[in-house]
Amino acid sequence: LEAVSFGTNWVPQAEHGGYYQAVADGTYEACGLDVTIVPGGPQVNNRALLMAGKVDFHMAGNLLLPFSAVEQGIPIKVVAAHFQKEPQVILTHPGKVGSFEELKTLPKLFIGDNGYQSYYQWMITEFGFTAEQRVPYTFNPAPFIADPESGQQGYVTSEPFAIEREGGFKPDIFVIADAGFNTYATLVETMQDTIDEKPEVVKCFVEGSAIGWANYLYGDPTLANALIQEQNPEMSSEQIAYSIEMMKEFGIVDSGDSLEMGIGAMTDATITSFYDKMVDSGVIDAGLDLSQVYTLDFANTGAALPVKKTLLGE
Amino acid sequence: MSVTPETGLVVDREEQARARRLRNERIGRWVLPILVVVLTVYAWDRICVINEIPHYILPRPGLVLETLIKDFPILLSALLVTLQTTLLALAVAVLGGVGLAVLFTQSKFIEMSFYPYAVILQVTPIVSIAPLIFIYVDSKIAGLLICAWIVAFFPILSNTTLGLNSADHNLRDLFKIYGATRWQRLRFLQLPSALPYFLGGLRIAGGLALIGSVVAEYVAGTGGIGSGLAFTILEAGYRLNIPRMFAALLLIAGTGVVIFMALSFLSHMMLRKWHESALKREG
Amino acid sequence: MSVTPETGLVVDREEQARARRLRNERIGRWVLPILVVVLTVYAWDRICVINEIPHYILPRPGLVLETLIKDFPILLSALLVTLQTTLLALAVAVLGGVGLAVLFTQSKFIEMSFYPYAVILQVTPIVSIAPLIFIYVDSKIAGLLICAWIVAFFPILSNTTLGLNSADHNLRDLFKIYGATRWQRLRFLQLPSALPYFLGGLRIAGGLALIGSVVAEYVAGTGGIGSGLAFTILEAGYRLNIPRMFAALLLIAGTGVVIFMALSFLSHMMLRKWHESALKREG
Amino acid sequence: MSLQVRQGDFISLLGPSGCGKSTALRLIAGLIHPTAGRIDWSGGQGAGDLGVVFQEPTLMPWATVAQNVWLPLRLRGKSYGAVKDDVMEALRLVGLEKFLTAYPRELSGGMKMRVSIARALVTRPRLILMDEPFAALDEITRHKLNNDLLQLRAKTGCTVIFVTHSVFESVFLSNRIVVMAARPGRVIRELEVNQPYPRGEEYRTSADYAAHCREASDALHAAMGEAA
Amino acid sequence: MSLQVRQGDFISLLGPSGCGKSTALRLIAGLIHPTAGRIDWSGGQGAGDLGVVFQEPTLMPWATVAQNVWLPLRLRGKSYGAVKDDVMEALRLVGLEKFLTAYPRELSGGMKMRVSIARALVTRPRLILMDEPFAALDEITRHKLNNDLLQLRAKTGCTVIFVTHSVFESVFLSNRIVVMAARPGRVIRELEVNQPYPRGEEYRTSADYAAHCREASDALHAAMGEAA
């Protein structure tokens, strides 16, 4: 077995379910990998570990990150996109605003640093949000709950649940993907070296993860959830159930292209379209060689399609 | 004016007053702080109630206490993890701080050349260089220690250096005359002279080692098993389990106060025989 | 043994040696630190080259310098923002620290009752309570100041308290005899006695105010116009513009060293007339 | 110990090293409180109008000579400008008028002590407590200051309580000499020196002076003998 | 100033306050360096085997009396056990054998000075520098220590350079008296005291003693006159 590690962007949670599933049910092992998942956190920088070769794969939130890497001449490549849609949403108190565009009338938006550097820059140039509106989100929703005139970022799968339970109201949800931020999310990146030297490892990890996701969403996620809860004892079963439900409802993992091409799929068209949008709104400079950003060699093999078929009894 | 010997019976008013004052002081020394704590907690409670602050922003003290008791097993194990880092970091900070201070007082050259690097370490944001540390340090514990150490060592270095340089000049002359070696001067003159300053630095460093450990846990992201209070706070905040978050904060605060009191006591014990700051005085 | 008057011509070997040593010292005082800096930078460069560390992990010093020059306008304006917070926070830390220290030495009761709260402030992780602060403090600048102040004030408080209590006991008696008021004793005896300790605390607090401002910017997130170095570091890190991140870190380090040197100079000027630690000595 | 001090007295305390002379002065100054017994003040004088010279110079190292001498007046709210002449005069008395701006560490041992004396006298107090003020001074300066002190006393009528190790000094200066013995510190002898003031240099060579010196010296020997 | 010191000399420095006596001692001890002129050492003695009493007691406040006296021996690598008797003897000499475990702050002024003297003598040094060691002591203790010092000198043949303000003391103790004048500090007179050692208490009452005292006193007056 080849030992590899995968750095995530947050503490163990259902949004990482596919990977834990593949670890727990031996999918990675079946193709020769012994995968260790390295959890992230708000101040944790697993990406530095990727660049330093301390982890082999890293989870990136959206495509802007890989764009920057290529811009800086760093040989990082995206090999799969396990979320077809960006699950980031903006939450507001019920009935405060009517549309995504109207969010900019709110005096305070709690947005984390990563969000501020990525989609919020796009919101600024595309819709006219301001930097002054933004207040750092420290992953504690209390200030948002306290201030009815504010909005807050969140994962559609996570924050609304906590807020509804503790804050006692059901927040309005504005999905930024629906507003035009059409990036893939939860991308798997790796160094070019790894692709060149161990393509079979990359293939195994990407396909194994896709199968893991299929099993997690459509099969029995018990093993994966147990693993998640073992590594993060604070994670409640209700929260996990809610997350899975939301991922399904919003088609986060499996919708659009992936229905045809399998979980993890990417298309030139989507990436180019997103890039052009970002160039238009000035978030990123034009002239990037997109072929350096990603490769479709591993993502579009449709490895998860038969698994899904079996599970759904089609 | 007259000074007369003991009369046995005539204990005048002044003396009675003094005795009363002393007694009050002895009692007040314990009663007042407790009273202040009680008042603080009460004020906290009232503020929550009067301003209708919801429990997910600032929970009422009763709720925090309840949570503290209910979640004690979780909190305790997190506290122990953090405490371990803290104490180790403090120990390393003492060694490093005093060691560097001694080195720096051995030669102006060394001091001029290397003190800036100590300052640089002090002002470097841990959050920014932690990734670099964790890239090259494989052991997570070692990484945590380095981070906490960087936060805590400077006050000890700075105060000890000041103390080593504050040795009485006449005594220095005496040591010179008696042909004391560098090491003897250090051991018998400069280190004792520096003791009050060092202990002052230590009391500052105690708190910093704690906060440094917490910050280090944030950046190291010790998720999962064996994670400390930082993780508890983060996770509780994220899950909006604010009472637990406050219980954890309370635990940190309490730990800080206990560390401070322990170091103050240590300081008092080491100085009470001779140093002005620790001498008991009449009047 | 004989002590003879000046002969004008006979300057013996010992004296020559002493003069030489003095001269060397004067030169070495500047040359050596510069040499150490040069060596450090060279070592940094060699480490990068030999270990083939890519520029996006640890950029070579030349690249950082280049970036520093190229991005100087951006970096400078960020530096000015951070520096402003730093100096304000330091000023407030001095006022708060000395003020509390004075209050605490006025009465054992006050000290016993309120010192714990100072310790609690010191050990509270800013990251956790910043949201609470920003809920109730509307002005961003005020919030930043509070955060930086919390990080920086404790060393001043602690050292100044120690200093105020270290006033010579004979002098205290003298003041008592001459019927000095509480305020006079403070003003003419305790504050001057505390000066060396206070200045020591100030040197620690200088660095902490800087790091506190950076940390406060992190948690307050002064994005957009008027954002400081923390934001520059964060943004550069996010964009993987690591050379710029290091240029910003270098600027922080340099600022820290300059603040430290300025405070050391201040300390020297204020103490050189009378305090052991600052007196010039022969031999 | 029991000691009656009358207005205008010049009392010397004499006794072996460590017998409690300094402690007695501190008691009188109100710095410490008797574990038993008491101090009665009459004449409404209280501890108010006091000048003290401790056994150590006890100068503020951060202040110049002038500032140190100014201190007692400063504590009464006097600005330096208002009392500059007093400060200068006190310093002239001890021969340090040229050292106004020097810092204590730049002074010799005897000079420090003289600053301390100037500080005690600058307020022209009605009660002066002095603990071996002239021990670090050469004989000539000492004699001069002895005379100056007596003159001052004649002018202001102040009371002086004076610790010394010099039998000669105690006889020359005081009208009463209290001899103490060590451990436990107590008064073993009180001598009266009846010679009226003013006393000039010629008194130092008188037979009366020599007799009193011998008497005091014997008392001191007795105190030492008992202590041993 | 020019001063020849021979092996076995007992030299007293006499002079007005602030004339540079302490400074001269510090020069000899090698603590400061002459801005002009030089110090020649002959006899290979160097600054090695030295005992010093500064004008201030200069005790380590964190150490007990015994530890303070032990210091010079400790600096030579001697353990306390090995030199306990020496420490005890030195303390007995100054009458402080009961204060072994006291801290300096618990001692009277004279007792501190005596600890300092014990520390200087505990190594039985060949050159002893003393800066007004007995100024804070009563006359009886002072006389006793004068005698003890002469005895020690007779036994070890050590050289002593001694600063004092007492003309009597200087005559009783030394074979040479150097009188200094102030500002700039310089030697204005050197007196020889020819009386052979040992000198007992009876010497204090001899005519020779009185004559020498008068001579020294006159020289001192001259020094003062010049300084004024």
Ligand SMILES: Nc1ncnc2c1ncn2[C@@H]1O[C@H](COP(=O)(O)OP(=O)(O)OP(=O)(O)O)[C@@H](O)[C@H]1O
């Ligand atoms: N802080 C203290 N703690 C304990 N004992 C003390 C303290 N201060 C003084 N003593 C003791 O009290 C006694 C009297 O001391 P005091 O200073 O009054 O003597 P003194 O007569 O002034 O002697 P000297 O002539 O040497 O100055 C001494 O034996 C000393 O040991």
Ligand SMILES: Nc1ncnc2c1ncn2[C@@H]1O[C@H](COP(=O)(O)OP(=O)(O)OP(=O)(O)O)[C@@H](O)[C@H]1O
């Ligand atoms: N650190 C210093 N800086 C400047 N001047 C100094 C310093 N120390 C001493 N002096 C001056 O040097 C002169 C000689 O001082 P020194 O201490 O040698 O006098 P002394 O003869 O021992 O007097 P005393 O009998 O009062 O002890 C004094 O006038 C003093 O003002």
Ligand SMILES: O=[N+]([O-])[O-]
């Ligand atoms: O980094 N801190 O010192 O909190």
Ligand SMILES: [Mg+2]
């Ligand atoms: Mg005394």
Ligand SMILES: [Mg+2]
């Ligand atoms: Mg002197």
